[in-house]
Amino acid sequence: MTNFAVWAPGSHVRLSLPGGDVxxxxxxxxxxxxxxxxxxxxxxxxxxxxxxxxxxxxxxxxAWQPDGVHGPSRVYDHAAFSWSDxxxxxxxLPGSVLYELHVGTFTPEGTFDAAIGRLDHLVDLGVDIxxxxxxxxxxxxxxxxxxxxxxxxxxxxxGGPDGLKRLVDAAxxxxxGVVLDVVYNHFGPSGAYAPMFAPYLLEGTQTPWGSSVNIxxxxxxxxxxxxxxxxxxWLRDYHVDGLRLDAVHALADRGAVHLLEEMAAEVxxxxxxxxxxxxxxxxxxxxxxxxxxxxxxxxxxxxAQWDDDVHHALHTLLTGERQGYYADFGSxxxxxAVLTGAFYHAGTFSSFRQRRHGRPIDRTAVPGHRFVAxxxxxxxxxxxAIGDRxxxxxxxxxxKVGATLLLTSPxxxxxxxxxxxxxxxxxxYFTSHPEPELALAVQNGRRREFAGHGWAENDVPxxxxxxxxxxxxxxxxxxxxxxxxxxxxxxxxxxxxxxxxADLSEPRLDRVQVWHGNQFVVMRRxxxxxxxxxxxxxxxxxxxxxxxxxxxxxxxxxxxxxDVAELPPESAVVVSL
Numbered sequence: 001m002t003n004f005a006v007w008a009p010g011s012h013v014r015l016s017l018p019g020g021d022v023x024x025x026x027x028x029x030x031x032x033x034x035x036x037x038x039x040x041x042x043x044x045x046x047x048x049x050x051x052x053x054x055x056x057x058x059x060x061x062x063a064w065q066p067d068g069v070h071g072p073s074r075v076y077d078h079a080a081f082s083w084s085d086x087x088x089x090x091x092x093l094p095g096s097v098l099y100e101l102h103v104g105t106f107t108p109e110g111t112f113d114a115a116i117g118r119l120d121h122l123v124d125l126g127v128d129i130x131x132x133x134x135x136x137x138x139x140x141x142x143x144x145x146x147x148x149x150x151x152x153x154x155x156x157x158x159g160g161p162d163g164l165k166r167l168v169d170a171a172x173x174x175x176x177g178v179v180l181d182v183v184y185n186h187f188g189p190s191g192a193y194a195p196m197f198a199p200y201l202l203e204g205t206q207t208p209w210g211s212s213v214n215i216x217x218x219x220x221x222x223x224x225x226x227x228x229x230x231x232x233x234w235l236r237d238y239h240v241d242g243l244r245l246d247a248v249h250a251l252a253d254r255g256a257v258h259l260l261e262e263m264a265a266e267v268x269x270x271x272x273x274x275x276x277x278x279x280x281x282x283x284x285x286x287x288x289x290x291x292x293x294x295x296x297x298x299x300x301x302x303x304a305q306w307d308d309d310v311h312h313a314l315h316t317l318l319t320g321e322r323q324g325y326y327a328d329f330g331s332x333x334x335x336x337a338v339l340t341g342a343f344y345h346a347g348t349f350s351s352f353r354q355r356r357h358g359r360p361i362d363r364t365a366v367p368g369h370r371f372v373a374x375x376x377x378x379x380x381x382x383x384x385a386i387g388d389r390x391x392x393x394x395x396x397x398x399x400k401v402g403a404t405l406l407l408t409s410p411x412x413x414x415x416x417x418x419x420x421x422x423x424x425x426x427x428x429y430f431t432s433h434p435e436p437e438l439a440l441a442v443q444n445g446r447r448r449e450f451a452g453h454g455w456a457e458n459d460v461p462x463x464x465x466x467x468x469x470x471x472x473x474x475x476x477x478x479x480x481x482x483x484x485x486x487x488x489x490x491x492x493x494x495x496x497x498x499x500x501x502a503d504l505s506e507p508r509l510d511r512v513q514v515w516h517g518n519q520f521v522v523m524r525r526x527x528x529x530x531x532x533x534x535x536x537x538x539x540x541x542x543x544x545x546x547x548x549x550x551x552x553x554x555x556x557x558x559x560x561x562x563d564v565a566e567l568p569p570e571s572a573v574v575v576s577l
Contacts, residue, residue: 002040002075006048006059007032007222008197014049016056022049031198031222042077050196058150060194060226064161065137065153069191073153078237081165084173090276091177091241093303094369095505096128097407097495098179098414100377103132103158104142105427105473106417112154112163116170118476125420125488126495129177131244133378135164136182139190140432142469144382145181146209146246147188147431151230154238161238168239177241179279180234184227185250186210190438198222207250215253228263232270235278242279242303248291249284260291264301279303281372287343287358292370303370304412309344310373311380313337314405317534318390318398325352332516339409339523340512342371367507368410375402376416378427385455387428387472389419396422396483397555397570400490401532404553404572407494408504408523408530410512418474420491421484428461430469439464493553497574501552503528515544520567528552529575533567541565543575550576 004015009031015023017040025033040046047056058065062073099122107114122130134145141157154164168178186209187194187201194200195211199219205212214223234240245260253259264280271278282291282305293299309329316322316330328334328351329344338344346360374380381389390399399422406413418425429446433439443464447457461468478484498504503526513524519535522543533539543563551560555571565573 001036001038002044003034003036004040004046004059005032005034006061006197007226008048008050009219011050011197013197016047016049018045040075042075042080044075045072046075047072048197057193057196060150060197060200061229062137062150062153064156065150066156066160068156069137069139069149076161078161081162083165083169083239085169085239088172088239088276090278091129091175092277093129093242093279093281093412094367094507095499096177096412097126097498098129098131098372098412099125099127099417100131100133100374100414101417102144102378102427103135103155105469107476108473110142110158110473112159112167115167119171119174119176121479122176123174125492126499127176127415129179129241130171131179131414132181134181134183134246137191138188140434142430142432144378144429144431146183147190148183149188149190149192149194151182151184151226152233164238172239178239179242179244179281180238180240181244181246182231182234183246184230185213185247187213190433190435194226200226202252205252207247209250212250212252215251215259216255224259224262227259228266231263232266235267235270236274241277242281244281244283244306245302246283247285248282249286258300260300260302261295264295268301281305287345289359289361289366292366304372305370306377307338307342307371307373307411309342310338310371310409310411311375311377313339313344314375314402315380315390318394318402327351332519332521335405335521336514336516339405339514340509342366342368342411342509361509363509366509368509368512369412369505369507371411372414373406373409373411374414374416375406376419377414378416381416381427382429385450385460387426387461389423389426391419391422391424392426395570396487397568398534399487400555401534401570401572403491403494404530404574405521405523405532407491407498408525408528408574410507410509410525413498415491418478421479421488423474423478423484425472425474427472428468429463430472431463432466432469433464490553494574497553501528501576502526517542527577529577530572531565531567531575532572534570536569538566538568541567552576 013033015035025035027033059073063076064074104110135154136148137150137153137155138147186207201211202214202217214220280302282302290299295301312329313335316326345358350357447460450460520533520541523530531541553574557568559566
């Protein structure tokens with residue numbers, strides 16, 4: 001028995017089953033159409049017909065799209081999967097190290113099952129939580145995932161619903177939590193059939209990626225329910241431990257209770273029922289601490305947010321780049337500001353935006369673990385013209401300096417797949433749109449965008465070229481090569497050190513001290529002092545008359561005296577006092 005249901009308040013809906021079996025559905029006052037079909041069990045394909053149209057449409061809430069986003073939906077039974085994680089008690093964000101990965105390029109096979117084979121590498125590295133780029137069904141066979149159109153169905157080319165469950169189950173068996181990136185601010189450009197059924201989009205409004213989702217207009221109650229039901233479904237039915245909410249600044253909501261606050265309340269209720277922590281992490285460029293302020297204190301109640309200011313401060317200091325939104329960053333003063341206060345733009349003027357931006361946080365009240373910090377992520381690599389990683393331009397020494405500052409910072413650190421061994425593979429923007437006109441539009445649009453930023457159009461890889469996708473896959477032979485193995489050992493050491501020293505996971509920002517001089521920076525975290533020499537020559541760096549310490553993590557050639565560290569060029573040390 002399957003109860004088919006779809007929200008289509010302004011249409012007449014019929015259910016289409018295999019063999020030309022078309023059934024009438026009954027409409028309720030709330031605009032929902034329903035039909036019970038006793039003989040339609042799991043595995044039954046179905047579509048909907050609107051009004052007099054002969055076009056067969058997939059279910060906006062489809063759990064399974066085995067033939068892609070344009071094909072029929074298939075009935076899926078969540079209860080049929082045999083989980084082995086009944087003893088799993090979850091993984092909280094505070095104290096954790098995140099690892100962002102894209103299923104399609106993490107392994108040569110690019111599937112959920114293939115990713116399972118690399119989980120032991122992450123356990124050995126010391127990672128606590130893997131963060132999957134979006135897996136909601138999108139058109140084509142490979143894509144970053146931000147063009148998803150079926151918000152309840154995992155991508156079939158990755159392995160579909162059961163494949164995702166196998167990956168989550170295997171991660172839990174190894175003690176790894178799973179955070180899933182989800183996109184609720186727009187639909188992808190191909191296969192978005194939901195707006196044909198009901199007012200899922202708000203006419204006359206736009207995001208950078210298409211029409212705005214109808215969060216607060218007429219009919220928005222059911223759209224909000226659609227989004228929250230999707231979020232709850234991933235957490236409940238796929239056992240994931242958290243969600244990373246893409247670009248929440250594009251969720252325009254003028255209601256008294258913001259969608260994010262409503263979602264946080266429902267996720268908290270689900271967490272209470274399941275008996276394990278569930279985490280909501282926002283991506284936002286607003287620099288607004290209300291996102292991560294508890295609901296009882298007037299905030300939205302999310303658990304963390306990505307912190308681009310930390311990335312920008314580290315990236316510009318290490319690379320010397322100052323173009324675009326990097327213009328205000330790059331000084332040691334800037335680095336000190338973000339290491340102690342999370343945001344650089346906190347009510348200050350942004351030259352990129354040509355206005356004041358952001359709001360300061362209360363350093364005595366907001367814990368550092370509510371900010372996810374990173375040297376690299378999918379955006380900061382993939383949205384460069386050629387998708388080049390830091391490893392393509394920085395010396396091994398500066399890569400280690402960056403890793404040290406990140407992994408000893410007061411924030412929740414996140415690595416991007418392959419960063420830990422200085423992977424050489426770029427991570428480029430790739431798509432596989434089968435529609436020729438859309439493919440051409442993406443190709444031309446990408447080139448025009450980067451030409452406007454000073455890159456030659458011919459240098460920008462064609463997103464539709466399968467080789468662009470293939471180039472972006474990790475080379476798992478690299479970690480066994482000496483130079484890459486050395487970098488991997490540095491990351492392992494730093495992560496283990498962070499977990500062994502309470503001072504390095506201490507979240508109270510008002511206890512972080514930072515000072516700096518000529519191309520060096522020193523950060524004190526309780527009884528641990530981190531000193532970094534960014535200069536191409538050796539330097540004597542003042543540790544400010546601290547008691548004689550013990551070197552915990554260092555480069556060969558470092559000399560430590562009572563209050564001075566003599567550091568080799570482009571190196572960093574961690575000292576225990």
